[in-house]
Amino acid sequence: MSVHLSAEPGQIAETVLLPGDPLRARHIAETFFENPVQHNTVRGMLGYTGTYKGQRVSVQGTGMGIPSAMIYVSELIRDYGCRKLIRVGTCGSYQEGVHVRDLVLAQAACTDSNINNVRFGPRNFAPIADFGLLLRAYQIAQERGFTTHVGNVMSTDSFYQDDPRGFRDWASFGVLAAEMEAAGLYTLAAQHGVRALTVLTVSDHLVTREETTAEERQQTFNQMIEVALDAALGG
Numbered sequence: 136m137s138v139h140l141s142a143e144p145g146q147i148a149e150t151v152l153l154p155g156d157p158l159r160a161r162h163i164a165e166t167f168f169e170n171p172v173q174h175n176t177v178r179g180m181l182g183y184t185g186t187y188k189g190q191r192v193s194v195q196g197t198g199m200g201i202p203s204a205m206i207y208v209s210e211l212i213r214d215y216g217c218r219k220l221i222r223v224g225t226c227g228s229y230q231e232g233v234h235v236r237d238l239v240l241a242q243a244a245c246t247d248s249n250i251n252n253v254r255f256g257p258r259n260f261a262p263i264a265d266f267g268l269l270l271r272a273y274q275i276a277q278e279r280g281f282t283t284h285v286g287n288v289m290s291t292d293s294f295y296q297d298d299p300r301g302f303r304d305w306a307s308f309g310v311l312a313a314e315m316e317a318a319g320l321y322t323l324a325a326q327h328g329v330r331a332l333t334v335l336t337v338s339d340h341l342v343t344r345e346e347t348t349a350e351e352r353q354q355t356f357n358q359m360i361e362v363a364l365d366a367a368l369g370g
């Protein structure tokens with residue numbers, strides 16, 4: 136047991152998928168895992184462990200935002216020995232050419248969070264994905280014909296921005312989309328010497344204001360989860 140997870144030692148696999156939404160964790164376990172067993176219900180942050188194509192894998196909800204996600208990621212690494220952590224989330228596109236339902240692989244993550252200012256002071260740390268996981272995920276997505284973009288994302292602490300056009304500064308430097316956790320995940324992975332990747336589905340568009348329906352989101356979420364599972368488990 137850790138402070139926020141009730142799993143027994145050894146009950147969580149070395150490879151863990153990390154959706155923000157705990158109900159997406161349940162959907163992943165019920166749809167993709169063989170013999171899923173629930174390993175956490177503390178705070179309603181559902182977690183499950185099972186197998187995928189015969190290999191042991193877990194999924195754990197993280198909640199929204201870097202502070203919540205870093206609690207779960209820290210405990211998974213330190214208390215349960217997890218070594219491969221793949222976030223599977225939604226994002227809002229900053230770029231006209233990155234459409235709703237497309238996949239985004241976060242090669243790196245900018246942030247407006249203070250987490251790394253506290254650590255590094257005036258020096259900047261660049262939170263990046265594990266290259267092997269990133270390459271494998273890209274290859275799998277290409278093989279399956281999923282429209283996929285690779286690049287920088289913005290891990291913001293503020294879903295609702297005071298200036299709704301403020302994202303354009305980031306967009307002009309090529310940042311692809313906004314989400315809220317990748318920079319925290321990548322920073323912890325670097326600190327602990329483990330592997331991490333963030334795979335996202337574009338759920339809405341900050342330029343065109345387009346949104347996906349719940350049904351469409353379900354379908355493209357499944358593409359993202361297939362890519363994440365096969366990249367992590369070598370399928």
Ligand SMILES: O=P(O)(O)O[C@H]1O[C@H](CO)[C@@H](O)[C@H]1O
Pocket residue numbers: 154155156198199200223224225226294313314315316
């Ligand atoms: O769909 P998830 O994984 O929760 O990710 C995105 O959605 C939430 C905001 O609605 C934030 O957590 C953001 O990162």
Ligand SMILES: O=c1cc[nH]c(=O)[nH]1
Pocket residue numbers: 225226227228294313314315338339
């Ligand atoms: O964090 C997020 C997730 C989806 N869409 C956004 O605009 N932001």
